[in-house]
Amino acid sequence: MPSASISVSAIPSDCNKMKENNEYNVYIFDLDGTLLNTIDDLGYACNHALTSCGYPVHPIEAYPQLVGNGVRKLIERALRAGGTDPQPAVVDEVMAAFVPYYNAHNCDHTRPYEGIPELLKNLKSRGALLAVASNKYQAATEKIVSHFFPGLFDIVFGEREGVPRKPDPQIVRDILAKLNVQMPNAPMVSYIGDSLVDRDTAANAGLPFTACSWGFVSRERLVEAGCTRIIDHPSELPVR
Numbered sequence: 001m002p003s004a005s006i007s008v009s010a011i012p013s014d015c016n017k018m019k020e021n022n023e024y025n026v027y028i029f030d031l032d033g034t035l036l037n038t039i040d041d042l043g044y045a046c047n048h049a050l051t052s053c054g055y056p057v058h059p060i061e062a063y064p065q066l067v068g069n070g071v072r073k074l075i076e077r078a079l080r081a082g083g084t085d086p087q088p089a090v091v092d093e094v095m096a097a098f099v100p101y102y103n104a105h106n107c108d109h110t111r112p113y114e115g116i117p118e119l120l121k122n123l124k125s126r127g128a129l130l131a132v133a134s135n136k137y138q139a140a141t142e143k144i145v146s147h148f149f150p151g152l153f154d155i156v157f158g159e160r161e162g163v164p165r166k167p168d169p170q171i172v173r174d175i176l177a178k179l180n181v182q183m184p185n186a187p188m189v190s191y192i193g194d195s196l197v198d199r200d201t202a203a204n205a206g207l208p209f210t211a212c213s214w215g216f217v218s219r220e221r222l223v224e225a226g227c228t229r230i231i232d233h234p235s236e237l238p239v240r
Helices: 015-020 039-052 060-065 071-081 088-105 116-125 138-148 170-178 183-188 196-205 219-224
Strands: 026-029 129-137 155-159 189-193 209-212
Touching (some): 039 071, 039 088, 071 088, 189 196
Parallel strands (some): 026 129, 026 189, 129 155
């Protein structure tokens, strides 16, 4: 994917006014459970890999509790839930079966959440800069975003070799660096996600966080975890 070359001068400088109005012009989105409902394709891919390697599978309905922190962590949890000790060699074996299957089938059942395409097009039409920050491995992240949201995102980052996964804030720092946004301008940046991993990522990066209740984590759990800004539909996200 071509890297963005966007001057900081292209970003409005009235940070105080934007902060008071809860308005932002850089939006960083989580992918799975935020922009897209990917759970079926993840579940089918994981079950395929587990079956191929001789391990127990799980109903698709169980996978929202297993996802988060990347594919490797998904496989570890799926193995453990099936009574298998997720030793590194075992996880490697299942990963080797998962990745090619998921690469071929990651758009079979995945769909944008209601209102997401309209939100992204609205933000883009208003001159906002859009980014994806995902724990899904980079190749799959790029493919899925390109398939469902062609031309809408300025930066798309997934899990990359040598870069720690969320909730480490490095992925956010890399996005802001690509967009030429300095941390003093952080009030202009909003992070949107559906999980506590996303909440912690935003906090670690020093960014305001908006939790979405339509993803893999229930509204009740988000409230219990102390999330103070929760939206129930993409149309509720404040836009400038």
